[in-house]
Amino acid sequence: MDKTEWQGGQGQTWATEWRRTDRSFTAVTEKLLQRMRGLVFSQVLDIGCGAGEISLAIARSRSDARVIGVDISPDLITTARQRGESLTNVAFDLADAATYSPPTGFAPQLLISRHGVMFFDDPPTAFANLARIADSGAHLLFSCFRSPAENPFFTDVARLLPAPPPPAPPGAPGPFAFADRARMAGILEAGGWEGVAIDPFDFPMVVGAGDDPVEEAVSYFSAIGPAAIAARAMTDADRTTFFDKLRQLARNNRHDGLVTLRAAGWIVTARKA
Numbered sequence: 001m002d003k004t005e006w007q008g009g010q011g012q013t014w015a016t017e018w019r020r021t022d023r024s025f026t027a028v029t030e031k032l033l034q035r036m037r038g039l040v041f042s043q044v045l046d047i048g049c050g051a052g053e054i055s056l057a058i059a060r061s062r063s064d065a066r067v068i069g070v071d072i073s074p075d076l077i078t079t080a081r082q083r084g085e086s087l088t089n090v091a092f093d094l095a096d097a098a099t100y101s102p103p104t105g106f107a108p109q110l111l112i113s114r115h116g117v118m119f120f121d122d123p124p125t126a127f128a129n130l131a132r133i134a135d136s137g138a139h140l141l142f143s144c145f146r147s148p149a150e151n152p153f154f155t156d157v158a159r160l161l162p163a164p165p166p167p168a169p170p171g172a173p174g175p176f177a178f179a180d181r182a183r184m185a186g187i188l189e190a191g192g193w194e195g196v197a198i199d200p201f202d203f204p205m206v207v208g209a210g211d212d213p214v215e216e217a218v219s220y221f222s223a224i225g226p227a228a229i230a231a232r233a234m235t236d237a238d239r240t241t242f243f244d245k246l247r248q249l250a251r252n253n254r255h256d257g258l259v260t261l262r263a264a265g266w267i268v269t270a271r272k273a
Helices: 009-016 020-022 026-036 053-063 076-081 123-133 154-158 182-188 213-223 227-234 236-252
Strands: 045-048 066-070 090-094 110-112 139-145 193-208 258-272
Touching: 009 076, 020 026, 020 076, 020 182, 020 193, 020 213, 020 236, 026 053, 026 110, 026 139, 026 258, 045 053, 045 123, 053 066, 053 076, 053 090, 066 076, 076 090, 123 182, 154 227, 154 236, 154 258, 182 193, 182 258, 193 213, 193 227, 213 227, 213 236, 213 258, 227 236
Parallel strands: 045 066, 045 110, 066 090, 110 139
Antiparallel strands: 139 258, 193 258
């Protein structure tokens, strides 16, 4: 998956499904907001803001802060703007953070991202640009996935496909672009960031809830992510078989009224050098 897909069909899907995608990342959102507490800032840039969840949470909790979220998906930016209509201290720009130039007078002291940095075509150049536009001593805080092998959220579902997709080359833009801890640290340090800390964070991805969480999980996977893309290309028979297997996977992972699958990420912090 590359950024052009976010500018098209993937962006449209995630904009439509923002409630479920935000729900799936609930634990990550809480972790990032927890890490944010205690930091001093008045201007915030949310990188790859999606439908605006992190931007809006910060704007609500820090009424004195100016928050700008940027994303390359027109549909997600439209949704984020609609969600933030009642807030005067948040704005959303349709832009690529890798080349973004903020408005005059805006130099963020906090640059934050919830799983929004993994799709940069040229990560060294992107993080160097973010350092360029950041205020002196600015904080960088983001989350991203670890390796596929550590993420049953992806692998358990991929194994059910009639023809599992080949693994992406290491470091290629996509969900696992920053799985390699050492590579990521090198990119950040070369881009003008220091004091890099990369901490593992395991969390449950919520894929089913409500009155029938199992069927809701099947609906989730049929709408969102690589499994949904693969399912659309299947024959009717293969699709039925795949959904039956998904249903059993959901049953096996139903606990306390929710269907969750294990996911593994990094929480990354740094300061502008």
